[in-house]
Amino acid sequence: MNKKIKYFIIPATVITLIATASIGYYVKNDTKIKEYTNIPVDFNYGDFAFDVNPETGEIIVEKDGVKESASMPLPKQKVSNVKQSENLVSWDYPDEKMSAKVEKKEHYLDISFTSNGASEFEWPKVSAKSYMLPIGEGKYIPSDDKAWKEFLKDEELALIESFSMPFFALNKSDYSILYIADKAFNNTLHFNTDDKIQFSMKHEFPSINENKEYGFRLYVTENNPTHVAQIYKNYIIEKGEFKTLQQKAESNPNIEKLYGAPHIYFWADQMITEDDIHWNKIREQMDAEFVTWMKKLLTNHTEDGAGEFETIIAQVKNQDYVDKYQKRVITTSINQVLKVEQFYNPDIFPDVDSKTKKLLDKGVGNLSEQELYECNKGLLKGKLKDATTDLDTWAKKTTTDVMEDMYDSGITKAWVGLSNWANGLMNPAMVEQANDQGYLIGPYDSYHSIHEKGNRDWNTASFEDKSLYEEATIINKEGKYIHGFLGRGRKLNPTLSLPSVQSRTGNILQNGILFNSWFIDCDATGEIYDDYSPHHPTTQEEDLQARLERMDYIAKERGMVIGSEGGNDFASSVIAFAHGIETPVIKWADADMRKNKDSEYYVGGYWAPSGNTPDRYGKQVPIKSEYRNIYIDPAYSIPLYKLVYNDSVITTHHWEWGSLKIKDEVGNRMLTELLHNIPPLYHVDEKMWNENEDMLVNYLSTWSPFHEKAVKQPMTSFKTLTEDRLVQSTEFGEELKVVVNYSADDFKYEGETIKAKTAVIYGVDGKQVFDASAY
Known part of the structure; x- marks a missing residue:
């Protein structure tokens, strides 16, 4: 067929038929949105006309007489089997082994591509003056911006992982063109920044996946994030996938x-602290036999071994004091062996109280993890006697005392996360204290990586079922196993994980530990896989579904308030909170931040002495200038995710980039937390709390009551009020509004002055001003 057909269609009516080089339609709708969403009543889906050129895949849209490219032309392909009807055009690319279809729906174009044997296909290729992309919370990206051009140079982003929601918007001169990926799996964005930022999407058709189709909805709407997000929100509601926090x-x-x-990672992973030991008496009780036993346990059952402990013990023998460093090494070593199942030795621990004996009578191998810690603490107390404080006071100063002080200072609500479930099992009184104060408290957990040989230092990668490492790990299409986190171990196939989830959570909870929340690493990040193993082939969609099922199990069967890393919206109906949407991991591959310990940008290691916050989380570092625009500059930030999910999923920062992590940016981040309704995320230990109590309490006295109101409402508006985009406003429901001035200059707004570096909250109780300039 040499000629293509062009249609001009007003719904249900064919106006004319002309021989031309493309196929065109007119889509009209002025239906007002009347969903629950509280969007202003004058919002409507835009009317637009469009032309399709099957040979190049180009689509031109026209709105109010203005034509724009929705998809740039690709190299011309041979076309066959062109069919057209009142609302639909379809064709084949015989050489590419692909079929295409564009169908007019009431509000949008339904665009789909089907493989007839192709392994991949690239469409669309797009270009615009600027973009609205849901990278994290959302980014406004001018196509000629130098920082973004450098950041996106030759970049490839997996859609379902790198975007918090599977859409992208092209900002043209007079309107925006919105693509929603109906089938987000196996899509990769390829960026080209040689001139201005452009990108294309490539879809892979895995051999193990019987679904050979992908596609988009295409909308034309006003050039602002509120309308773009609203269209996507209604798409989610239409699919029945939107669920509020209240529901x-x-x-x-x-x-x-x-x-x-606020979200608080609480660092207290010691069963006994330096303050619990009477150092003038400890040398008498740590006799040679006990020291030898500790050396053996450290050597055989810990990664660090006994070398440092042995050196320090030799030094202390010849001193009449124990210095600070020596105390730390000895305390750390004691805490390490207290976790070891082989700790009990009747020759070393002859004096056993009745409570500990009762546990020993069960058989050490039959004890739960919580019982093991209780037993080992009892054994140690029997050995050290009056060289320690009373057993029920161990670690109290760094756990329950800090938590009680937080509450007494005015922090009456908090989500408390523990870096490991063991930290709660070691100190069940701390977990009980959190419950008594009305806090949520829960452990970090993960089913992402699995190690061949498990150990307590990395217990999330250890599984009771030892067959999983060989029989349930993921193989890529090259036939190689996919490595686990930090290159260790392998990735576990989620479809084979649920029995382990059930077993692990049951084991942790069996003695009544009062966890009421659970944090699952990775499951809401979109880091999903096609598993080409011949024994358990699994598609990305099946992988993702299994992750949702295991989180749903913990939420429903275990009664936990569930959260996950990331928070990408495929998990929105399951999770209640997420860490990473607001500030994700900043440039993982930058050596100055991750490897060069002498660099001012080095973020720190994962381990800290004395159970304090590791530098990775607590050390303040500046952000490199080339990353500021990308990750935290408010001029580039738009709350796309909040405009859709403000009252559905509570999102905050990744735990590596908490509210206080970035030097000289604490105040700006406070302003954003108010503007976007984001919980601050802190890392707290005894030292950090003592140093920062006043600052945290002052800020939270403003933030907490605001969030409590705003989180129950949809975010209904976002606006930039100045050309430099440094004064912005958001609205929540019909009663709450926030105006933030990030700039160094005062700003006149509706007859009043918004001072530099301040947030003004308007609500039913008048207005409240928060000044962030001091931070």
Whole structure:
């Protein structure tokens, strides 16, 4: 067929038929949105006309007489089997082994591509003056911006992992063109920044996947993030996938404890601290036999071994004092062996109290993890006697005392995360204290990586079922196993993980530990896989579904308020909170940040002495200038995710980039937390709390009551109020509004002055001003 057909269609009516080089339609709709979303009543889906050129895949849209490219032409292909009807055009690319279809729907174009044997296909290729991309919370990206051009140079981003929602918007001169990926799996964005930023999408058709189709909805709308997000939100509602926090709280009222709650990672991983030891007496009780036993346990059952401990013990023998460093090494070594199942030795621990004996009578191998820690603490107390404080006071100063002080200072709501479930099992009184104060408290957990040989230092990668390492790990299409986190071990196939989830959570909870929340690493990040193993082939869609099922199991069967890393919206109906949407991991591959320990940008290591916050989380570092625009500059930030999910998923920073992590940016981040309704994320230990109590309490006295109101409402508006985009406003429901001035100059707004570096909250109770200039 040499000629293509052009249609001009007003719904249900064919106006004319002309021989031409493309196929064109007119889509009209002025239906007002009347969903629950509280969007202003004058919002409507835009009317637009469009032309299709099958040979190049080019689509031109026209709105109010203005034509724009929705998809740039690709190299011309041979076309066959062109069919057209009132609302649909379809064709084949015989050489590419692909079929294409564009169908007019009421509000949008439904565009789909089907493989007839092709392994991949690239469409669309797009270009615009600027973009609205849901990278994390959302980014406004001018196509000629130098920082973004450098950052995206030759970049490839997996859509379902790199975007928090599977859409992208092209900002043209007079309107925006919105693509929503109906089938987000196996899509990769390829960026070209040789001139201005452009990108294309490539879809892979895995051999193990019987679904050979991918596609998009294409909308034309006003050039602002509120309307773009609203269209996507209605798409989610239409699919029945939107669920508010209030709806989630119907099955678990504890979710309401998140309203007004800062997110706090609480660092206290010691069973006994330096303050619990009477150092003038310890040498008498740590006899040679006990020291030898500790050396053996450290050598055989810990990664660090006994070398440092042995050196320090030799030094202390010849001193009449124990210095600070020596105390730290001895305390750390004691805590390490207290975790070891082989700790009990009747020759070393002859004096056993009745409570500990009762546990020993069960057989050490039959004890739960929580019982093991209780038993080992009892054994140690029996050995050290009056060289330590009373057993029920161990670690109290760094755990329950800090938590109680937080509450007494005015922090009456908090989500408390522990870096490991063991930290709670070691100190169940701490978990009970959090519950008594009305806090949510829960452990970090992960089913992403699996190690061949498990150990307590990395217990999330250890599994009871030892067959999983060989029989349930993921193989890529090259036939190689996919490595686990930091290159260690392998990735576990989620479809084979649920029995382990059930077993692990049951083991942790069996003695009644009062966890009421659970954090699952990776499951909401979109880091999913096609598994080409011949024994358990699994598609990305099946991988993702299994992740949702295991989180749903923990939420429903274990009664936990569930959260995950990332928070990409495929998980929005399951999770209540997420860490990483607001500030993700900043440039993982930068050597100055990750490897060069002498660099001012080095973020720090994963381990800290004395159970304090590791530098990776607590050390303040500046952000490199080339990354500031990308990750934290408010001029480039737009709350796309919040405009869709503000009252559905509570999102905050990745734990590596908490609210206080970035030097000289604490105040700006406070302003963004108010503007976007983001919980601050802190890393707290005894030292950090003592140093920062006043600052945290002052800020939270403003933030917490605001969040408690705003989180129950949809975000209904986002606006930039100045050309430099440094004064912005958001609205929540019909009663709350926030105006933030990030700039160094005061700003006149509706008859009043918004001072530099301040946020003004307008609500039913008047207005409240927060000044961030001091931070």
